[in-house]
Amino acid sequence: MYDQTLPEVVPTIDAELYHDEPLPAYTELDGRINIDLDSKIARTLASFVPEPPAYAPPENFSKPQISRRSWKIRLNIVIQVVGSRGDVQPFVALGQELQSYGHRVRIATHDCFASFVGGSNLEFFPIGGDPHDLMAYMVKNPGLIPSMSSLREGDVQRKRAMVEQMLSGCWKSCIEPAAGESRPFVADAIIANPPSFAHIHCAQALGIPLHLMFTMPWTSTRHFPHPLANLNGAKLDAGAMNYVSYTIVEWMTWQGLGDVVNSFRSSIDLERINTTVGPNLAEMLQIPFTYCWSPALVPKPADWPGHIDVCGFFFREPPQYSPPADIHRFLQSGPRPIYIGFGSIVLKDPSAMTRLILAAVRMSGTRAIISKGWSKLGSDLNPAEIDTANILFIDDCPHEWLFQHVSVVVHHGGAGTTACGLRTACPTIIVPFFGDQSFWGSMVAAAGAGAHPMHHKLLTADKLCDAIRFCLQPTVISSVQKIAATMSAEYGVQTAAQSFHSNLPLESLHCELLDDRPATYLYSIRGNRIRLCTVAAHILVQGGRLKSKDLKLYHSKPFNITNERWDPLTGLSSSGLSTIKGIVTATGDMLASPYTAVQQAGPSDSAAKTTSKAAANFGKSFGKFSGRFLQGAVVDLPLAVADGLRSVPKLYGEDVQSHGEVTDAASGFMVGGRGFLQGMTDGVSGLVSKPMQGLKEEGALGFAKGTGKGVLGFATKTSSAAIGIVAYPGQGITKSLIAPFRSTTRKSVMAQRAAEGEHMARTEGLEHLDVLRRFDALMLHGGSSGTDATSASPYIV
Incomplete structure (x- = not known):
């Protein structure tokens, strides 16, 4: 629906997939x-x-079709x-x-x-x-x-x-x-x-x-x-x-x-x-990821999963534009010029680049419109150096309009400029400076739509002249016209909007009272949870149906970020480095904080007051130092070792069971206990099950391999279990202790949501009584609308 896929996994960009000419080698300058x-x-x-995943969907697979009307x-x-x-x-x-x-x-x-x-x-x-x-x-x-x-x-x-x-x-x-x-x-x-x-x-x-x-x-x-x-x-x-x-x-x-x-x-x-x-x-x-390029240039790789789309270049509606007199006159005064411009690139020596460009244009026998860009090309030249019959320097001009009136485009290889040139069937020369510009230059050359990219540090007038002449060949013009025809059938912006909507959590996004609003609050009552939008929550509070303190922020898409450990060694070293860095930083603050208090002392501050501030600053910094040291030694390092030991079986292809997420003290004790039982049980049973499994699959050799896995699993799993029964509760206790001091952001978001709800209730003309009636009816049915399972249907065609 959104993309084309490469037919097979290939080790590098396959030039034959795009063109019969090999891709140019990247240089170290790009x-x-x-x-x-x-x-x-x-x-x-x-x-x-x-291993390369098999992401081939079933033949009837398609993402939900989202229309503006629905x-x-x-x-x-x-x-x-x-x-x-x-x-x-x-x-x-x-x-x-x-x-x-x-x-x-x-x-x-x-x-x-x-x-x-x-x-x-x-x-x-x-x-x-x-x-x-x-x-x-x-x-x-x-x-x-x-x-x-x-x-x-x-x-x-x-x-x-x-x-x-x-x-x-x-x-x-x-x-x-x-x-x-x-x-x-x-x-x-x-x-x-x-x-x-x-x-x-x-x-x-x-x-x-x-x-x-x-x-x-x-x-x-x-x-x-x-x-x-x-x-x-x-x-x-x-x-x-x-x-x-x-x-x-x-x-x-x-x-x-x-x-x-x-x-x-x-x-x-x-x-x-x-x-x-x-x-x-x-x-x-x-x-979810949407790539904004044409699959006619780079098809979607087969090893990218379904939440990644390649949808086509993004083009805005062509702006209403009437060219100034000098551009109109220049275009009418001779054959189609070429375009040269480097947009937002800031050159170290724009004068030298300008002279190189003028020489190349003169040698190629063409005319050129040169965009000054952020480097102000041509600004330092003597007017006598410019052949005004064949050269025109311009300021900003919409590429969508200008590229329809030129024969070749020369630019830095920004994706947007590249797309615009190809869409208007302009053979392209890319002079890359950094980033992905060489990539797009190589893609253009591989597709036969232009010359090989030439890094700006290697560019000469002769090379640019040759590239211009190459792009004016009929074969290149024909290739770029075919690409332009393919791109004309793509709707990148519209497809990207489809991709965005189809990847939203449709089943749980909407308010249960006003289904055209996103849920932002969660109201819990008698074991039931109701999703409310900001304006509905405000109306319910004002109507006395509930109190502000009963509302919690609703997360329509929660993110669970865990510090993954590959093995105990990397886990311990990573945590150790982080702990040492934190201790060093805290030590520096502790030593510098008294001096800071002295520096900030005003002329009217007494020596006793300044000393008191210095002592207070030292005390705070010492507290941070002590906390960082204790957390590292008592919680972070043991936790890193426990997680690292749990991950060892992954190294030889064994799945590791999830033991849950630690969010507070209670969940810490649950995870520690669950992990202890899992680790001890799996570790002991693996001494028997792994060798037998290996014997069944590979005979005597498999038995030997299985014995090794069983012994290693016993050592790592039981050790992780023993350390984890202390480490995970420690992590949970730490999170519970820190939580009250990490409420500033939540309070700020709650305040902004409340202001948003008040503003909507006052300005959007909603019928407040209707919202109250809907809430009362929902309460009569046990506090649940029962729409979770089908909530996506109103928005999908």
Whole structure:
């Protein structure tokens, strides 16, 4: 329904699948990180790569068809986007489509896009961060490893500070009204691109659905490596290494930003997560993912599960545009020009790039429209250097309109610009700078729709001239016209909206009194639970049917994040490093806090008052130090060992039973007791059952293998059980003790929900008596509407 699938699992991108010409080799300049396939860490991670799953659905399988007419529930949707205008623009198109379903849509992105988003009739919320600085940093540091100059000049710290600002801004976008907006806003669902980072954590804190959408591969697959990974070596299975490249890239990203993310999680009352879990949250939690590219270029890999869709590029409705006189005159004065522009890329030497472009255009005998972009190409040139009969420099101009009037497009390889060029049947030349731009350049070349990508550091006037001439060949023009015809039959934005709706928890999303509203509260009475929306809850409180204290926040999509341990060694080392880091940080605070009090002392403060503040600060810091030390020694380290020992059987293919989730002291004792019984029983019985099972399957050799598994299982399972009977209750007690101090976020969300309910009750003209009657009728039937099992049907055709 949503995608085409690759016919078989292949180890790398198969050039023959797209074109009879081999894919160009990636260079080390394109922003990808080198991964040594023969390194110990690569081989270790590869050992955890699962066998290719069989995701072929039955022939009659289809996702629910959601139509605008049948969809009832009106959601507050926040779309969090980090990146350039090319990253934001597809989500503007999506936001407009979602509005047609009746949703209230907010785009949360950088401040500089306020007018662009607002002009599209969408709500805007600023999250901070400067995309100009971000693009300049990425051009300077195209891979994940920063250069020495960036370290010396403080670029890394500035980037980390920018990420901190954007994380905070993303959270505020979920629960605060926009500046000048009187209507309260609390998100009922989040759509985000992965680089916004805050998405999963905001969704977990609110307990609401999350849907990721992106223009480059971000999900592990055996079919091709991560676009930011450059694989070296050949001793391991290529498909496995393609798969593991995603884990390595995510792991390296987490090393640079994991502490920033965990600090953000603490600020919204979430537990910290460790390195074994943090980098791979989206896949571990099976977050729905929609990829915004055409399957005509990159079909959906067969090893991607059903909650991942490839739906086509996102295109907005072509804007109403009348070209200024200089563009109109230039287009009319000669043959179709080529287009050259690098959009939001910030070049180090724009003058040199401009002269290179002019030389290439002159050598190729073509005319060119050159977009100045963020680098202001052409601004430093002497007017005498510009052949105005054949060259026109322009400011911003809609690509949807302009590309219909040019013969070839030359650009940096942003997914949106690439899509627009292909859709308008323009042969394409990509000059990548960083990120996924080389990936798209290779895909275009493999499809026969343009020249091989040429990294900007390797670009010369001769190479660009040759590429322009290549793109003007009839065979290339014919290839790109075929792709354009296929893309014209795709409806990326509409299909993405379908994907979003069909992945929502339809059975439990709606209010049981007003089925066109999302449930936000849970009211429990006599063992029954009723889902209520904000406005219904407000009316019921005002009508005296219930009290505010009886309401709890309802999580339509709860997230359970557990710190997964692969084995006792990695579990202990990971927990140990985290504990040591926490102790070191607490020690630094303890030593610095008295000095901070002295620095903050005012001129009128007495020495005794300053000393008292210093002592108080020291006491608080010492308390944090003691707490971190005790938690690490008494809870975290034993828990890591117990979890690691429980996971050992996974290493030789045995399933490990779940022992439940620890949420408080009571569940901690239950999990500890259950784990003890399971561990002791399985450990002892395995001494007999494993050898017998092996004998039955493989004879004498199987008996020997089974004996080894039985002995190892006995040692690990019984040890885990013995340690866990203390560790899990300790974890539960710790959570119970901490819970009262982690209520700030919950109270804040409750306050915003209450304000939202009051505003809706006052402004939306609902019949309050009707809501009260519905509630009374529901109470007469035992407090349950009985609609859970069929609640999806009103929204599905």
